[in-house]
Amino acid sequence: MSNRLKVLIVDDDAVSRTVLKTMIHWENAGFYIMEDAHNGNHAVQLIEKETPDIVITDINMPGLNGIGLIEHLEKNFPQISIIALSAYDDFDYVRQSMKNGAMDYVLKHRLDAPFLLNILNTARSSIHSYRNERDRQSDIDKELTTSKAVLRQTFIRKLLEGGLSDVEEVTGRVRALDMKLDTENLMVTIAEIDDFRLLEEKFSSQEVDVVLHTFMEISKEILKDWEKSVIVHMAKGKFAMIFSLGPLKSTMYIYNTMYTILNRMRSEIKKHLNITVCFGVSKVCTELTKLPQAYNYAETLLRDKFYKGKNSIFIESTPHKKEESFFCLDIKDEKAIYAALKNQDDKEVKSRLDDIFGKISSMRLGSKSTQMICAELINIVNKICKDTGIEITKLYTAEDIPYNLIQKYETLMDIKAWVVNLYDKLISMLKLMKLESGLSNITKKAVEYIHRNYSSDFSLKDVADFAGASSSYISRLFKEECGIGFAEYLNHVRVEQAKQCIENGELKLKEIVSSVGFNNYNYFFKVFREVTGMTPLEYEQSCRK
Template sequence: MLKVLIVDDHAVSRTDLKTMLDWENCGFYISGEAYNGIHAIQLMEEDVPDIVITDINMPGMNGLGLIKQLESEYPQVRIVVLSAYDDFDYVRQSMKRGAMDYVLKHKLNASVLLDILKAAESSILAYRNERDKQNEMYHELMISKDRSRQELISKLLEGSLSGREEILNEINALDITMDSENLIVTAVEIDDFWLIEERFSIKEVDVFIQTFLDISKEILIDWEKSVVIHTSRGKFAMIFSLGHNHSRMYIHNQLYTFLNRIRSEIKKYLNITASFGVSKVCNEIKLLHQAYSEAVSILKDKFHKGKNGIFIDSTTSKHEEGFFCLDIKDEKAIYAALKNQDFETVKILIDAVFNKISSMRLSSKSTQIICAELINIVNKTSKDAGIEMSMLYTAGDIPYNLMQKYEVLLDIKAWILNLYLKLIEILNRMKYRDSLSSITHKAMEYIQNNYKYDVSLQDVAEFAGVSSSYISRVFKEECQMGITEYLNHVRVEHAKQYMEYGELKLKEIVNHVGFNNYNYFFKVFKEMTGMTPLEYEQTCRK
């Protein structure tokens, strides 16, 4: 409904207007009453009406003064003038100042008033439609211009534009706030962006990227001239104009302050981290692509230094100083320690491998080749022991592909060690099971195959072919835990596995592993692991 403000110094006249129509049934409602123009303006500062019905002769600010101010400050408001005077000069002045209609009070009735209001309504709707069209055109123009800006910046970073005059002309035409010299490029990437892509829909990921851009742009407003664009899959480029020459230390301190603010805000609002690689100063805009390549190269330091970093100077001019494969002697030592379930020795040997990778500054690709050899040792040991691969890897995961998703050396090492530890735990369980009776073996087999469903003591007993009381006693004697406790243990282990690979949301995992109640799952998980499911999930993301 359209809002109507009545302005008249006579209370009786205002009452006559209020009672003349069934306002709400006609599609309008009275939002306020004012006794002169000044009072009307005060009310409109709190709530702007769509239509103002005003008297002409009032103390203080009269109707003509009100119309003049409304035309200046509220051009969208439609004005209807009422007067007790049949005065052509008033009619002429009020219509000239912006009133859409003029009615004498003694000629006003419900029918005339409704016709005037409907005419005002049509005028308002026409105004709004035109305004919406203009806003839409402006929005489309801004989107098109922004797209053109991004395309130009992308071409500059690719090096596909070389003519200085051409570049400057396009920058000026698109109103890009960037100088032609003394520039620094920063390459940015969201850490573990693959996890975001796996957990969210394409539309949600787009919103995520836009939010990152919005946060960055908001902070970079304080830098006199800067540009930020999204280049690809969670990767961004920022260009900073330095203006007058400053010392290298001053520039880096200023830049670090701004980038650190971005790090802080994205952690606060998006709960993510990002890494930044910063180029040296570029003295010529047509060479911007070289600075960008340098920034991307410096960002590769993340692999060895870790996530959530600002890398201004590369620690080495090359990211790969050499290459090595696992020595036959090392392979045999790792294999032997693994078969003997000696995790301490396994850890020492794998630490040595990763220390060598770090000292030689090997690239991620070279590291993956070495890790593939470490995975092969796990697979060979599993095969020799008759262990199904599904016990080590979640369904659908290829270990070599999974390993390639990790962005830093520490994460790859943690994943490899976790894989070895998991295999040793399985080997230990197998060794332990060799001493168990066939009845307990059958109980464990049934639970392993059916943990996703409702499992009762009677179900396990029937599968083993004995009574419930007998299997309960035997199982507890041999395993030092009851069947329900063992079932919960199996479910929690599978839940941990799903959390590690990040395939499902926590609530989905709860149902997927056979728990029907989240609170019960929460309680059991904390009792068995010493931490809550959310805390454990966080450790998997570090």
């Protein structure tokens, strides 16, 4: 029925309505009668509930007559095709009905089935032509809207990147593109999605596009609170916003207002997309052609993210020291770290790393210099592994080469956390090697059994049977040689394995519990905190920072 055209019959004479309804087989002809009305007022009520495609109306009716109904429809429902009927061959009626929008005027006594079908088919052609033209115009309007939006985005990018300098040209383009921007008192803000490179690795290109589109839509909705502003996607994970400030107020007022709207944007993006974003806000720009300088200033502020962390708003600049062109570890530092690792001196290693990263921060070294220092720290780890026979693959759980991995982190805190975690794992392995080197054959067998079967549920008796000794003897010997009890050692091994699983991020916490041999989540939670000083969730969050 959806392809059939809807017809409304309007006539004050019930017999005439019945004759018209039975004159042809409406549905076979591609039409159906949706309703019939007894006068013009009744017809208006029905049309307001459901719009017909065709109205066949009598001219002479009490109340609102056919001429009045045709006028109403032409004014309010121009898409409806109208056929006027009358029992009188009155030229004035013909003239008025045709003038007001009727497509045909038919005398009732001349109306028969073929004549009616012919008129209806003519109406159908007219309706289809109207719809085709309407759809074509709609497509044109959409295309023009889309084209203008693309032109706006291209223009803003070119303007911010310094590709336009003529004031008259820039002002003319702003007007031509119907952009809501003033020509003076402007401010540029750059929004940068945190860890965008990691986001691209985690999701497909289509999923990333959805994130970017949603980011843009959320931002546009919030920017409606600012009377005049525009936003454009500049590059991977980076957006630029231009705000017209209007009559200038105090700097404090402008920054407070800007902070409020950006903080709301940051909050909504975190809530809906579960990602964080940093903002760099320029100083007030006096004219359109100076926007590139304002954009560069906002970009400079964003560099503070490397030192101050993610999910931040950077508004006021602080004096920056010039970045060193070259920096490397002192040979004394390298020897001291190497010696501390060999001695499994956790405190000394941590102190040395704190000093190195503190120096990077105080000197405000850039990411390139920092990566160079980290590469030297990785080299120390690799040398220790080579000298002690530790397999390097046991240290690096990610698929990436470690030198490439550190380039993906955007903040000094993230880079330091990765390096410190690497050194922690190395020290744990070195301690285990030292422990095993001084063990008796029986205890070595016990340790071997634990490392092979930590993911299973076994008892001290199972270990004793494997080692060829009694449970009581194994328990006493194990504590004497290892310095800790059998159960405590087993828990440490399981927690270390759990830490590696958490770092990999492939399993959920509840899955990790059983995969490393714990039968009870609460007990796992308790043991994990005793061994590491933090809960599994806190450790997971520290790995994701």
